[in-house]
Amino acid sequence: MTIDTRLWSMKIRQLTPYVAGEQPKMADLCKLNTNENPFPPSPKAIEVMKKVLDRADELRLYPEPESDELCQTLANYHGIKREQVFVGNGSDEVLAFIFACFFVKERPLLMPDISYGFYPVYAQTFGVNAQAIPLKSDFTIDVDNYRVPCGGIIFPNPNAPTGVLLDLGSIRKLVKEHPNAVIVIDEAYIDYADDVKNVSAIGLINEFDNVLVVQTFSKSRSLAGLRVGAVFGNPNLITALATYKNSFNSYPIDRLAQAGAVASILDEAYFQDKRQAVIALRNALTTKLTELGFDVLPSSANFVFAKPNHATLTTKMIFDKLREQGILVRHWDKPRIGDYLRITVGTAEQNARLIDGLRQILG
Numbered sequence: 001m002t003i004d005t006r007l008w009s010m011k012i013r014q015l016t017p018y019v020a021g022e023q024p025k026m027a028d029l030c031k032l033n034t035n036e037n038p039f040p041p042s043p044k045a046i047e048v049m050k051k052v053l054d055r056a057d058e059l060r061l062y063p064e065p066e067s068d069e070l071c072q073t074l075a076n077y078h079g080i081k082r083e084q085v086f087v088g089n090g091s092d093e094v095l096a097f098i099f100a101c102f103f104v105k106e107r108p109l110l111m112p113d114i115s116y117g118f119y120p121v122y123a124q125t126f127g128v129n130a131q132a133i134p135l136k137s138d139f140t141i142d143v144d145n146y147r148v149p150c151g152g153i154i155f156p157n158p159n160a161p162t163g164v165l166l167d168l169g170s171i172r173k174l175v176k177e178h179p180n181a182v183i184v185i186d187e188a189y190i191d192y193a194d195d196v197k198n199v200s201a202i203g204l205i206n207e208f209d210n211v212l213v214v215q216t217f218s219k220s221r222s223l224a225g226l227r228v229g230a231v232f233g234n235p236n237l238i239t240a241l242a243t244y245k246n247s248f249n250s251y252p253i254d255r256l257a258q259a260g261a262v263a264s265i266l267d268e269a270y271f272q273d274k275r276q277a278v279i280a281l282r283n284a285l286t287t288k289l290t291e292l293g294f295d296v297l298p299s300s301a302n303f304v305f306a307k308p309n310h311a312t313l314t315t316k317m318i319f320d321k322l323r324e325q326g327i328l329v330r331h332w333d334k335p336r337i338g339d340y341l342r343i344t345v346g347t348a349e350q351n352a353r354l355i356d357g358l359r360q361i362l363g
């Protein structure tokens with residue numbers, strides 16, 4: 001079907017939207033392509049959301065517009081203040097607001113050449129001049145390469161789709177060197193770093209007024225379907241985000257999501273248990289893939305980025321053959337990363353099915 005764009009504005013004609021990993025409805029699918037958590041959300045979060053549905057008035061009324069209880073719960077959890085927290089409809093929405101509030105500037109926004117594919121899309125949506133800084137050949141970020149005049153810097157840590165972690169000392173240095181630019185650390189996967197407390201940049205928000213740390217409930221809290229993300233930073237920055245939000249949509253987080261997200265944060269035992277389980281599964285998967293001849297980048301996330309090194313089969317061919325078996329992973333036909341597969345860490349059963357599938361394919 002061809003679309004008649006006669007009535008479209010120039011702006012919308014020029015947009016190229018982000019393409020998320022596919023969500024097909026095939027039977028018996030082994031879905032390792034969008035970094036969802038292989039475990040269910042906290043049973044306490046489910047219970048609380050069921051109670052919301054059981055109370056007659058809850059969905060009849062609008063939700064609390066600023067998600068105060070959720071922000072306070074996150075503040076308590078991280079040992080920061082309510083005024084340092086902002087939440088949105090998934091961290092993708094939070095990131096979009098960040099681009100609109102802090103990156104529409106004369107000077108360019110710096111980001112790694114290999115990172116989250118949504119950043120260039122936001123840049124286009126909001127008219128931000130983005131400049132890619134190449135990762136080193138081992139896929140690490142060299143903060144010395146960011147020593148150029150800029151309007152802002154953004155990168156995921158651990159990086160996506162590589163899983164590689166940047167140390168906190170380097171981040172601190174970067175933040176110090178750019179006091180007049182907002183530095184955004186997208187910690188979508190930080191809970192899968194072995195030593196979260198010592199690698200998360202959250203502590204920097206008390207030291208510097210130009211740091212924002214973004215996190216999400218979609219990965220380590222198994223709530224991708226609920227759509228909740230958060231950002232932590234100086235109240236001056238947080239107030240800008242609230243101003244933008246209230247110029248766009250007063251109620252981005254519904255009642256179910258606010259209640260479920262709060263309950264999930266309060267269930268620390270479940271969170272730690274599942275977090276450790278995924279880390280153990282990731283390490284076991286890394287070992288298996290290495291045994292099959294893959295180069296696997298050191299991952300601090302719930303996925304691995306791995307290069308097959310097969311004599312005759314290209315990575316794309318391996319990707320296609322896995323798909324024929326109903327095993328979905330992610331592949332980008334792009335410079336530098338075309339030889340790699342990004343594989344989400346699944347349950348022990350899913351990971352075994354992947355390894356069996358690869359064994360068959362690779363011979």
Ligand SMILES: *Cc1c(COP(=O)(O)O)cnc(C)c1O
Pocket residue numbers: 035089090091092093116156160186188215216217218224227228229
């Ligand atoms: C998954 C992901 C997000 C988006 O998370 P949502 O909260 O589900 O919108 C943001 N950044 C990175 C790097 C991600 O991988």
